[in-house]
Amino acid sequence: MRELxxxxxxxxxxxxxxxxxxxxxxxxxxxxxxxNELFRGRKIIADLYYNKNEHVGDTEDIGTVIFDLxxxxxxxxxxxxxxxxxxxxxxxxxxxxxxxxxxxxxAPKGNRRAWNYAISEVYIIVLMDGFAMxxxxxxxYFLHDICLCYRDHDKIFYDDLGFIYVxxxxxxxxxxxxxxxxxxxxxxxxxxxxxxxxxxxxxxxYNGDIDPSAGHTDPxx
Numbered sequence: 001m002r003e004l005x006x007x008x009x010x011x012x013x014x015x016x017x018x019x020x021x022x023x024x025x026x027x028x029x030x031x032x033x034x035x036n037e038l039f040r041g042r043k044i045i046a047d048l049y050y051n052k053n054e055h056v057g058d059t060e061d062i063g064t065v066i067f068d069l070x071x072x073x074x075x076x077x078x079x080x081x082x083x084x085x086x087x088x089x090x091x092x093x094x095x096x097x098x099x100x101x102x103x104x105x106x107a108p109k110g111n112r113r114a115w116n117y118a119i120s121e122v123y124i125i126v127l128m129d130g131f132a133m134x135x136x137x138x139x140x141y142f143l144h145d146i147c148l149c150y151r152d153h154d155k156i157f158y159d160d161l162g163f164i165y166v167x168x169x170x171x172x173x174x175x176x177x178x179x180x181x182x183x184x185x186x187x188x189x190x191x192x193x194x195x196x197x198x199x200x201x202x203x204x205x206y207n208g209d210i211d212p213s214a215g216h217t218d219p220x221x
Contacts, residue, residue: 012192013129013168015068018083023069025050031071035079037182038125038143038164047074067098076120078102087131095124095163103161121160127189129168142170142186 010017022031032045039045051070069081080098084091102122108115133144144165148158171186178184 010192012189013083013085013127015083017192018081018127019069022081023050028071031081033181034185035125037185038166040182043077045073045075045077048072048079051078070102072120078120078122079125080123081125081127083127083129084131085129087134089134091126091134095126099124099161099163119160121162123162123164126163126165127168128165129190132169133165133167136167140170142167143182 010020012018012021021027022034028048028050032048035045035048036043048071051072067080068083070079071081072078080102082095082098088094099122103119106119133139144163144167146163146165147156148161149156166186166189168186168190171190173183173187175187178187
């Protein structure tokens with residue numbers, strides 16, 4: 001990993017930093033690795049491609065929605081990845097609206113009967129830096145993995161729509177306390193801008209190298 005002249009790495013939790021490191025075909029292996037860690041073995045992504053970020057509304061009143069990053073996995077799963085640095089009262093509602101856009105946009109303009117609502121899996125990933133989950137109370141979870149389930153028991157009702165909120169303010173592990181690859185990724189996300197060199201969590205975790213100044217990986221490291 002090469003250092004910038006200011007001895008600081010780019011802040012990945014900004015729009016610019018996240019898109020520079022994760023938002024290009026050159027670095028899609030990084031995004032695949034990160035998403036696979038977030039799913040913790042429940043879903044496996046082998047490959048993905050990037051989609052347009054701008055979704056035009058059906059009418060002028062609805063307007064255009066611009067996502068931070070959208071991509072589709074090799075098996076058709078669709079993802080919106082949003083980076084948020086300021087608290088918003090309507091965050092949950094906005095993410096629900098974003099997911100509805102990805103679902104509604106899959107409907108063909110004609111021949112709906114033949115399509116028969118063949119909706120792909122849709123997931124919203126929200127990286128929250130500097131603020132807590134709305135209505136979280138005293139909870140200190142840093143990972144919220146959410147799906148539709150029955151209110152009276154734990155059985156999942158529908159598993160093809162999911163929301164993963166990463167609450168970085170609650171991730172307080174020191175480098176010596178990192179125990180798995182997800183820990184290492186979250187440590188990088190939270191601390192990249194203050195790191196002064198490539199530490200063992202990246203060498204032992206992803207087994208790659210991130211050069212935030214150029215936005216590429218070096219698998220030989």
